[in-house]
Amino acid sequence: MLTLIKAHGSENQFFLLDQSQLTKPLTTTELSRTTRHLCHPQTGLLDGADGLLVIGSNPACLGTMRVINADGSEAKMCGNGLRTVSRYLAEKSGKSRFQVATLEANLDVSRSASLAPNVPAFSVQIAPISMAAATLPFAYHQLPELFNTAVPEFVPNQTFTAIAVPNPHLISFVDQIESDVLGDLGQRLNTPNPYFPEGVNVSFAKVLGPNRLFVQTYERGVGFTNACGTGMSATSLAFTMQFPTLFDPASDLVVLNPGGLVKTHVALGKTPATSTLRLIGNATFTAKITLDESDFRAGNFSTVRIETTDEEAAYQAFVHHAKRSVL
Template identity: 30%
Template sequence: MSIPAPPRRRFSKMHGAGNDFVVLDLRDGAPPPTPAEAARMADRHRGIGFDQLLTIEPPATPGAVADYRIWNADGSAAGQCGNGARCVAAWLRRNGTARAARFAMGSPAGRIEADALDDGSFRLAMSVPVFAPARIPLVAPAEAARYVADGPFGVLAFGAASMGNPHALIEVAASASAPPGSALAAVDAAGIGAWLQRSGRFPDSVNVGFAEVLAPDHIALRVFERGVGETLACGSGACAAVAILVRQGRVDRAVRVDLPGGTLHIDWPSDDAPVSMRGPAAFVFEGEWWDEGTDAHG
């Protein structure tokens, strides 16, 4: 008796400033991967490897050329991903689905406007930042520019916002006697990030950013993402960081954000405007995945 072959999935491997993705086209009605399959695909030794999985789906958002969904490396669903959104935009342009230089996409957090720029980068109008604790969600008695958590790492002051997914931001004080960015590099991002995620302050967990302000228009940023761990870049984290720091009076409304994997340019024109993000999107390779459970191959 022959054993049926596992289903095959064509995929594109992409990255935005080092934040890497697998893109699946599900517009033919194919089901999305189960959480277990997504986690196997994410395995960097036995699978393809990625920070997030992106599924392209038929447009359900008015005016959008396509919708997309986001899955973390542990198989959990995500609400937004700025670097992933740029990769989706680049994929739709190369595929021919988005023929115009300006087009709209539907995301789990709502409609996103995309512009394909002449230098190959993409500019996206993300959502308007949300600071109300109940909508982040964050357990806090009232909305504030800064909150405090006391734990094994001492008293941590942090800002919080939602960009369609929850973010906390801890500012790292620059050292006058050390090169710019060195204080940020020394931070225990995994330890602090994992503790804050488990602290109970964020009922849906949280992406934890660590920022060092280098100038009013320039910051360095690291992000420990929920369901993934620290990544080379986080687009929604960069948007949230700038919005939080603007609200705290620490930076201007147009900021260069240097992440371990590259640079993003973030603009927040006014409090009621969407945050704009500009950055790269790159294709790495194409492939075919077939799932054989714990013995998966890619």
């Protein structure tokens, strides 16, 4: 029998698959096909999800994480997802601090104090960081990087900053977030375009006050999500550079999103690449799904057994109280 976990970080929804349970690990092609079916809101389980997080083994770390988006593409990293994988590995191993291998880096993770009763939390490193156009990759008038720069081809009268962490992000601080404008730009930059040949996650952010932000993200390979962990992390770094008088380096940033809120910690280095980022937030398990491995491989979910938890109600109560206190 195989057990999947339905989980979320700031309502960024995932299924967790530990490949060690399988008689034979799924190939990349099989993972892509399975994810598209599993995460689809109509054909999948429990109204689908934003992606599948695939947990494996690595001799240098406690475990590995691969991120398969809902459309079957693979992302380099997922900050919200890493918190849920960290919780899974912590409970499996009994450890509270360790490393998880992602596609580009081995990242430090640790258990944090619960945000509220029955709302477990984890702190995860977000790295590596780069603003180099070649790294993102990005091209606009041969600029070596994009920082607080007007790009009228994107949206008139807005400035943009591009940061890879390592997923590529395009960030714009605005007085008011217009979801239709964000959605249009996100769609344009994630179809063939001359600026981001591999697509990009697009975030609009509103500054709420010192160390306070609201961020909404259109994610590459997914579309609108309730939250994007690497997007909130990249936006936090951009905020510290663009609004230095509103940044208190001694305190965490509080970042609100449509799915709740997280905290980020930014330690600025001499360059963005030498800065450090940490993302702190919930790791909520909402259901455990049990099924035969053969059915899972065949995409047959008709015989699954689902055991829900009471963690979602606790998370929603936390979000309601926390947003009232922040706003």
